[in-house]
Amino acid sequence: MDMQAARHFFSQLEGDYTERLEAIAVEIERTGTYTLTTDELTEGATLAWRNSNRCIGRLFWQTLTVRDARDAETFDDVFEALVSHLRYATNGGKIRSTMTVLPNKFRLLNAQLIRYAAYESEDGIIGDPLSLTITRQAARLGWSGAGTAFDVLPLLITDGREVRLYELPDDAVLEVDIRHETYDLFDGRHIKWHAVPAIADMELEIGGLRFTSVPFNGWYMETEIGARNLADSDRYDLLPLVGASLGLDTSKERTLWRDRALVELNVAVLQSFERAGVTIVDHHTAAKQFKRFEKNEHDAGRDVTGQWSWLIPPLSPAATHVFHRHYNDEIVTPNLFARSGCPF
Numbered sequence: 268m269d270m271q272a273a274r275h276f277f278s279q280l281e282g283d284y285t286e287r288l289e290a291i292a293v294e295i296e297r298t299g300t301y302t303l304t305t306d307e308l309t310e311g312a313t314l315a316w317r318n319s320n321r322c323i324g325r326l327f328w329q330t331l332t333v334r335d336a337r338d339a340e341t342f343d344d345v346f347e348a349l350v351s352h353l354r355y356a357t358n359g360g361k362i363r364s365t366m367t368v369l370p371n372k373f374r375l376l377n378a379q380l381i382r383y384a385a386y387e388s389e390d391g392i393i394g395d396p397l398s399l400t401i402t403r404q405a406a407r408l409g410w411s412g413a414g415t416a417f418d419v420l421p422l423l424i425t426d427g428r429e430v431r432l433y434e435l436p437d438d439a440v441l442e443v444d445i446r447h448e449t450y451d452l453f454d455g456r457h458i459k460w461h462a463v464p465a466i467a468d469m470e471l472e473i474g475g476l477r478f479t480s481v482p483f484n485g486w487y488m489e490t491e492i493g494a495r496n497l498a499d500s501d502r503y504d505l506l507p508l509v510g511a512s513l514g515l516d517t518s519k520e521r522t523l524w525r526d527r528a529l530v531e532l533n534v535a536v537l538q539s540f541e542r543a544g545v546t547i548v549d550h551h552t553a554a555k556q557f558k559r560f561e562k563n564e565h566d567a568g569r570d571v572t573g574q575w576s577w578l579i580p581p582l583s584p585a586a587t588h589v590f591h592r593h594y595n596d597e598i599v600t601p602n603l604f605a606r607s608g609c610p611f
């Protein structure tokens with residue numbers, strides 16, 4: 268552990284940290300590491316969001332709620348913290364951006380707090396193909412779902428020695444029925460999606476310290492659901508069904524039936540979340556908010572870093588300003604990284 272990384276972090280905070288840095292130097296001398304206060308942890312997590320190059324939602328970086336659960340001792344403490352996180356963040360649909368910092372000793376095998384299970388059947392996969400592995404792991408631990416395409420997976424929590432399985436209570440998992448106000452897009456099939464996206468497989472780095480268990484949520488941009496989760500051929504693959512339900516000529520690409528199906532599927536997602544009173548942002552509004560973020564950062568004398576290929580939305584990217592400018596993809600800390608330790 269080096270003082271250099273600690274000095275870099277504290278130099279970004281308001282105020283004089285000379286004495287604090289001297290105390291940290293002593294702590295590192297004695298223990299090889301140092302401990303952040305809850306306030307320092309909160310500030311660091313907030314800066315990490317501001318530095319997340321792939322995130323289009325950064326205008327609201329100062330609104331993050333950070334819950335310090337580093338005192339969790341048992342598996343039950345961890346589960347309670349996660350359920351409490353989901354209830355607080357969901358807030359009846361008025362979603363609050365939240366991060367819970369757990370002790371590094373505990374880790375979630377789930378990539379997201381809420382994900383749908385996947386089952387292999389003779390006519391293909393039922394549910395979310397991304398969940399095939401975790402569903403098998405849950406089954407090995409005695410879990411069996413109802414077998415529908417939208418079975419919420421249990422949490423798999425490990426302390427490095429054993430894995431324990433916890434079912435989320437229904438009141439911690441808000442879901443939205445996806446229906447178009449004008450068309451029956453799914454030929455009567457019941458399609459839904461969960462309200463809160465909560466990432467559980469990334470690590471937070473602040474001042475040279477790695478926090479390896481920091482589930483965090485925001486709200487969805489509709490394209491994540493309508494242009495990827497429900498549309499990708501290796502996810503729910505609904506475009507052919509939507510195209511047929513709209514009466515489009517799906518026999519050849521040049522009718523652009525796929526593009527028409529995508530637009531109506533994304534309209535249905537926006538209409539459904541709005542009808543349910545659940546926070547969501549469309550990709551045009553999200554891009555305009557990101558433009559305001561760019562201006563705020565410039566006015567604050569800071570350079571914006573970003574990764575163009577992730578910042579452009581998957582639907583009509585060139586209709587947003589993001590597509591038409593370059594971003595410096597330099598990685599600054601504090602930041603959030605994929606679990607493998609590298610940021611990409």
Ligand code: HEM
Pocket residue numbers: 312315316319321322323324325327331364365366469483484485486487488491548553577603605
């Ligand atoms: C508040 C509403 C938010 C919106 C609408 C939003 C939107 C997005 C979108 C659309 C992506 C790309 C995801 C993908 O394509 O898979 C993304 C990436 C990301 N966001 Fe945000 N975000 C929000 C809040 C947050 C918060 C609260 C954090 C953390 C404190 C955060 C950190 C990140 C990170 C680290 C990535 C990159 C993920 C990766 O590398 O896999 N975002 N965001």
Ligand SMILES: N=C(Nc1cccc(CNC[C@@H]2CCCN2)c1)c1cccs1
Pocket residue numbers: 324464465466483484485486487488491
């Ligand atoms: N709206 C969100 N979307 C988001 C953000 C970060 C990461 C992810 C998940 N990315 C991985 C998925 C799954 C494969 C490709 N995309 C989603 C948020 C999730 C947590 C806070 S905001």
